[in-house]
Amino acid sequence: MMKRKINIGIVAHVDAGKTSLTEQLLFHGGAVRAAGAVDLGTAQTDTLAVEQARGISVKTADAVLETEVAVVNLIDTPGHADFISEVERALSVLDCAVLVVSAVEGVQAQTEILCGAIQKLGLPCVVFVNKLDRAGSDFESALHDLQEQFSERTLLCVRRPENEGAPEAAAVPDTDCLENAVMLTGDEALLERYLAGETLDFPRTVCAAVENGAVPVLCGSSKTGAGCAALLDFLCACMPAASETDGEFCARVFRVEHDKTLGKLAHVRIFSGSLEPRQSVFLPRLGREEKVGGLRRPLGRKQADIQKAGAGEIAVLFGLSEVRAGDVLGRGTIPRAESSLAVPLLTVKAEPETPDKLMALVAALTALADEDPMLHFVWIREKQEIQLRIVGEIQLEILGELLLERYGLRAKFSAPSVIYKETPAKAGEGYDAYLMPKPCWAILRFQIEPLPRGSGLVYESKASPAQLLYRYQNHVETAVPEALEQGLHGWEVTDLKVTLTEGGYHHVHTHPLDFFVCTPLAIMDGLRNCGTTLLEPILHVKMTFDPALSGRVIGLIQNARGTLLEQTVRGGRQSITSEIPVAESLALPVAFAKLTSGRGTMATAFSHYAPCPPDFMAERERIGTNPLDRAKYILEKRNALSG
Template sequence: MKTFNIGLLAHVDAGKTTLTEQLLYAGGAVRNLGSVDSGTAKTDFLEIEKQRGISVVSSAARIELPEKDVAVNLIDTPGHADFSASVERALYILDAAVLVVSAVEGIEAQTELILDALKKTKTPTIVFINKIDRAGSDVAGVLKALEKQAGGCLFMSEVTDEGSRECSAQNRSGDAFFEAVCEFVADADDAFALKYLEESVTERQAWLSVTQLFLKGEAMPVFCGSAQLGMGVSQLLSFVAETADSSGGKAALGGAVQNADEPILSGIVYKVTHDKSMGKIAHLRLFSGEVKSRGEITVSSFPERQKVTQVRRYVGEKFTDIGLLSAGDVGAVCGLSHVKAGDTVGKAWKAQNLAFSTPFLSVQASLTEEGDIRPLIAAFEELSDEEPSLSMQYESGEKELIISVAGKIQLEILTAVIKERFGLNVLFSPPTVIYKETIQKSGTGFDAYTMPKPCWAVVSLDFEPLPLGSGFVYDKGNVPNDQMFYRYQRHVETAVKETLAQGLYGWEVTDLKVTLSGGEHHTVHTHPLDFFLCTPIAVMKGLKNCGTRLLEPYQKLVVSVPEEFSGKIIGDIIAMRGICENQTIADGRFLLEATVPAAESLDYSTVLLHKTGGKGTLRARFCGYRPCPEGFTAETKRRGVNPLDRDKWILTRRSAMGK
């Protein structure tokens, strides 16, 4: 049976989970329809999901279609921007995506981000325009916006009585539709265009060409319907099944390396959950090889082999013991006590970094009542394995627990989860912005740690600034092994990455390239850990020589207000150091797109509602880091000793190393 992994993605409240429920029902996977409103949806089973009516974690379900010899795994992902990290990991495991868009609200902030990510990764994408039964439905407007942002749209549905409960959506058919399909394919495929001009194209050939364009991420079929009414669902499922059948299972191989005799094990953990009796549960997609109960596997965050105690298949919160997970399938593995979400299983699978889920806020977490903070630290350690973007930091000297978050909704969910799961009442400080640093010019960092004996480590590093958004690049250089053992060179690489977590102002340093240009060890005096002591000093000296400047997070705002408020809104954007971009007026409303520093705009949604008497709307999404104004400074408290205080650093590190 071929396996096809489909992810359902959307902006919050577009109807994604309701559509998932309808697909399960239409595919015969469930006998009764669940409901988001009543808290009975199969893929929203956490108590907080039932209470809030939103998805906060990715959840799997499965449809088996024996007549097509196809199994479809549905991955229902969170819709709120605060949980984008979960969506990003899900994108790495998909064969295709169903993007759900509300016909009423149209292309919203999170939808734009998802579309960009799908286009960047060339993930085959189907669009389902939902809620065509609602007043205000505008299918034509949504289609226009989709074509503008993504292109390659092939409209599949015939919609009648849009905007009413009497509406309907059927598959387009007939000669006119066949001509439209042929023209669509001809625009993308010259060979097909030649056959079409010669009038030698059959309907089957046309649809096979559409399928191939879809699987290459070059065609985006667009269906319409109402998930609430079950309308258009069977047409969508039929297309998914036909596509899975036509793909021949090729998508299941992903990018994994295959061996003629024995496929190399390769997969990715897209989610980690916790079971009271079994401990950590690693939910993964396997690209090649197989995972068996009582077998052993490795994950990227832990070097030693770990034993698999059970292999499960989940449908929502329920599971069955399947014993074996094969290439192309999605399942869950028990027994991996050392595993984190995002880990690679077996051989590393090179995935593209989407980075649209960067948390740019930090909060301090504490207990509501004074007491032992260790249970709270343990709780966040467990939660950080499930969501690494939390990036928990604890400084024992200051007794401060700091975590990174994407927004206030995530804080509300964390508060509820920690109470329900760990029995702890947590209190969060008001969110503050996370700044970053980057170097201002090229330079070098050097240190020679040769006293007091026994020790010997010499490190020389070259620093080079990179364009904004490039991240960190490390170049191993070409220092020979007899000058510096390769194992010590690996120590240098690790220490460079760790040290750049705190720059001159205490923030993470990014958008730079660091090259190991020189160094040496001593065959007698070098201690195995000397380069972990020496390298941070060289890194900090390099940062000081190059100088660093601060970067701050920006948000893209889309503001819609009655026309009479346009002047006030433009004034607000300018006051927030924002840049006004597109401005339009239509039907008495003023629409403004602007780019604004996050530090200035965190509470603007509340301000906007107050100024417009509740008539204004705001959409916001993170859009990267940019340089702070000249002369602006913002320092954060450093964790541990600063390597620039060389004597204190050496004394502290030598004590920790047992010298």
């Protein structure tokens, strides 16, 4: 009998017990002799020294187990918000997600983000309510929180705790599960068969319900192992399996790591076709092929060489020197897009401990940016300066430890500063005629209009091919986003529509690259005519604390220019959700911890960008020459393009 292949990701808010659950599943699946412990640094999927020392996951890790009916690839993801870019790449390669929710803390900020992403992607999901062995656990309260996220209509309770709070936290099958599963399939014929007393196949019924959007809920304790075997059996029997599509090879890279001997190792999910050692694969990002040196199968901290990997499988490739995390390999179509969860809101400058290590630091950060492109590593050669974008300060601490552990480099980082953005203040027009010095000839006219917050960039061309050949219009379309990376105040320009209304070229004097020079000139002319409004990032903040401190917490929020959204009291604890500018939030965790004597919890997530106060201004030092300094910019740009 052919075994089903299932790629399952374990996702959760930090400290919900996700890595411990992964260990229990590996143990009950026979992949390890004993479940490792996060606190002891023996977890199979915590492979980095920094993970073992800190007891948190900072990188996605994968391992395989095999039961009588299925081959399961487990992907353990980080829970801390600073490493959510790892989670978003993992979500794009899964067949199913296991969302771990603590029965003590309930649904937390990161859990809410994950719920939204899972639903947006249409990804099958199972919830495991964990920590039923802990004092203060409340299954029904956690279930209530989940109903607010997924809606009561979609939740399918498979197992409930029999002795909640007992050491083993035993879970028993829910007596109404099959009936609810039939209802959630949306299949009227199946419902009629059930009501007629026909015995239905439980796994098939649940699988049909999941395909219709149902979210099964199980429970237990990853610390004691209670409920974990039942969860594994349920996943193997009831969740949709991987599609094993023949045809042209296509895969996505969800993790890149470094091996001292083999160099880059790319962890991929294969969606169609197959792959063998020494086979060439196409990298769309680079527009060329690279040869795979060899294949391995991930086994937690170990890997085993294999000679072939096919659709529905996860493999580790080596030999691809230019690959980056998030890359698509092959010419096929990926069935699921990446979700956008990580939003770096802070920028820092990095420098080595001693000046002679500068280029070594550049090389090391280049390699680490291939593992996490969200770092947005920028090396400014003219200033001999390194810039990085980060999600939070924990990420920066881990980055420093990785540089020391892997490369022996001690790096110093500047204090984080907020990443602002700009948006047009009003509609306007931008124009430039780049006609000198010859040989050159490019004429462009743009209409620039502000759009609602969150719209990003919308581009349209109304220029006819008689005015401007399509190949030159393609050059303009490529150059517009680059021209908007730095606005009047040096920040990225967003939430606008740019329309190319007019263009001109000369059949003799136009150089193929002239429109890469002319586009920023015309765009900046338009921004000068429109003016720009500065935007600041806003966080969604949830604070939970003793109700006696309510007034003082509200004062803390108001002093941070915060806006109150909601207040609730449940189980003797008060929760306040608010929106607070990132610039005012940097010192807030320390102030809140001091106010609550460390007994309060605070979780944050990016919400949106909003206009800064009218009297506030933040200028960012420009990289390169400003196109408004036209003559100097043309000279610099022509030298760069010819080089």
